[in-house]
Amino acid sequence: MTNAATFWLVTGLMSTTFAAAQHTPHDVATALANAGFVLEPVRTIERTLLDTFDGRLHTAGLRLESRVGHATELVLSGVDTATAVLLVAAAPSVTDQLPAGPFRRRVAEAAEDRALLAVVRVRTRCTSASRRDADGKIVAAATIWEQLSIDGHDGLTMVPCTVEVETLRGFEKHARKTFATLAGLGLAQLDHDTLAEAARVAQIHIGGYPGPSDIVLDPAMLAIDGCCEVLTGLANTIAANWQGTIDETDIEFLHDLRIAVRRTRTVLGEAKKVLPSHMLSKARTEFAQLGSVTGPSRDLDVYIVEWPTYTDGLAPDIVSALEPVRALLRQRQIAAHRELNDALRAPTTTAFVTQWRLWLAGPIDDGDEPAPAAHDPLIDVVAKRIMSAHTRLVEAGRLIRSDTPAEHVHDLRKDAKKLRYLIECFGSVLSEKPRKTFVRRLKVLQDNLGVHQDAEVHVATLREIADELHERGETSATMLAVGQLTERIDQRRRAARAEFAERFAAYDIDDTRDDLERALGRGPR
Amino acid sequence: MKVVATYNIKGGVGKTATAVNLAYEATRAGNRVLLWDLDPQCAATFFFRIKPTVKGGAKRLIESNGSLAAHIRATDHLGLDLVPADFSMRNLDLHLDTRKRPTRRITTLLEPLADQYDIAILDCPPGITLTSESVFAACDALLVPTVPTTLSMRTLDQLISFLADADRPLVLPFVSMIDRRKKLQRDFLAEIFERVPAHLPTVIASTSVIERMGIERAPVAVFAPRSQSALAYRELWADVARRLWA
């Protein structure tokens, strides 16, 4: 998917890039030499912009580049901050591979657990140039980059040569002089750097993969068009996360794929009166299936990642006694992923996803008779569906007492999720301020329901595992430890359940409904 | 941002040599480093070939609306910036003395830079003065180069007891300018290791490579990257980093 909206507008990285469309690197080198620069020998360097799949570093205002020549150098820069350079044996694919210290901490704070991927990679020949004063101090620095090729885009040609001029702190005057030299030669100043230019040419989106809120809808458009646009965005997200899920590049690919599937299911469920029935029923079956094959893998991913949190505070001997449990979970995780991959690779699955995307991309065939609300204004349909989802949630919530069976609480969680997904998918037709206030309240309720559900699932898993370990004749230390862990998580479940009434009461107030109505442009009652 | 200073009551013990080389090693380890030359002799400034000028002098730096940012100069090494000193820094104490809370001043000047750098290294003049007290207040750790003489062991003891109370910085002494060929100095090594448990394990020997910094005007790792001294400074930095980010 291409989205030309955001590229690096400001590099803000103390370097300014010039494009030499008409000049060879040699021309530029000569001009710099004439301006008093000393040129270093030419080196071959592979430059790679690294970021997470969803562009977390970019969002955090950071830029991480690896430069591979004789050595591998990582350059971390950002707006209003000094640049950090780190020599490494190899470019990292996850933050943990970096040595401990502030460099890693800054990358990790932005990337969290996501893998670092090559956003764009360019093979270059580079010449460093610097001018020194009488004391031998460098006062101006520039690098001439001759672009040889963009990785994976052999046919593409970008500007053959760029020049990056460093603005050295305290020597700004000299940088300006260098700008003038290059401008005098006829070079054009870019508003982004060389790698961003390569990304632009290759139509690679630097800000990471866009989420559903990036889709802007018109409240007045036909409901069917609006729904199809949202579904298209979700289908693209599913496709974009497919391979990363199969490869297990990081666990967020599966998570994002799964969320997109769930959102799709929500939209399909709410669009019964909008989408043509012939497509709807098939899509609902297929997405339900995708939803269920992704479930176990995701649950186990979370279990493994959160393991340190679950066991945090338990005595060390208990934690080590729990090792067989963790090992078993890990085994199950591997098995679940294998099963998931089989499903994702199955020709019927891929054929359906392709068919679905083609159907969404083509002209919509309403059949002889369009669905009853297909041609209503989008906002009307969205408002109706969201209001009724909210009403459903509130009515079901009011029936929950402290002794209501857990299933009802789980159903309530699903209701809340549906409402949230609807708001996220169609967010752009709601007015922003009341929408945000509303979502904030909903989120508090959802967090409570989420903790309850997760704990419940984990307790069930642990009980199953306990049985399995027991049958295998595991040591009593382990069995005892499982008991302790189960009790701990069950305590969390009970606490969440006890807190539910209060959380729900805080949601179930007139203000919530008013905000929602205002968000939907209806004004409060 | 962590703040450390190379400090000793005595002069000529390797404070500046340490500050300059550690700043360079910290940069190579992926940190954003600011080296601040507080000594009117401007030796650290000199080693990076930067002009020893402080616009408006120490007076303006210390005044209430003074800001450090305007004085920062890039060195020749990406990631390593320097605040130069000039001769007016000899009056730093006098100017500090005119302020209400003189010992807070260095902290206040560094605060706005906290997000821009991972570490600030302050190269101090010798003596216990108002400036050094302001440095103590700003620092997470003091790196104390200690030369192998009985006298310097005494000054170290003095310093440690002076800084013993309150939340004063971590004192990290290390042995500087040792000549291992001399038995007396080797004995000193044993003594400091035994008596000062907080000392850093790396020892900086007296070498001609380090002396050459004055001619080369660069950190040793730049002109003698494979020398034993370059290696020693890298290890010393690793010691410091372990203590700072433990």
Ligand SMILES: Nc1ncnc2c1ncn2[C@@H]1O[C@H](COP(=O)(O)OP(=O)(O)O)[C@@H](O)[C@H]1O
């Ligand atoms: N380890 C060392 N080996 C040899 N010479 C050194 C060493 N450390 C410092 N010097 C030299 O000793 C002199 C004083 O060192 P310096 O770092 O300026 O001390 P200070 O800053 O404590 O006054 C300088 O000429 C310096 O080059």
Ligand SMILES: [Mg+2]
């Ligand atoms: Mg000195």
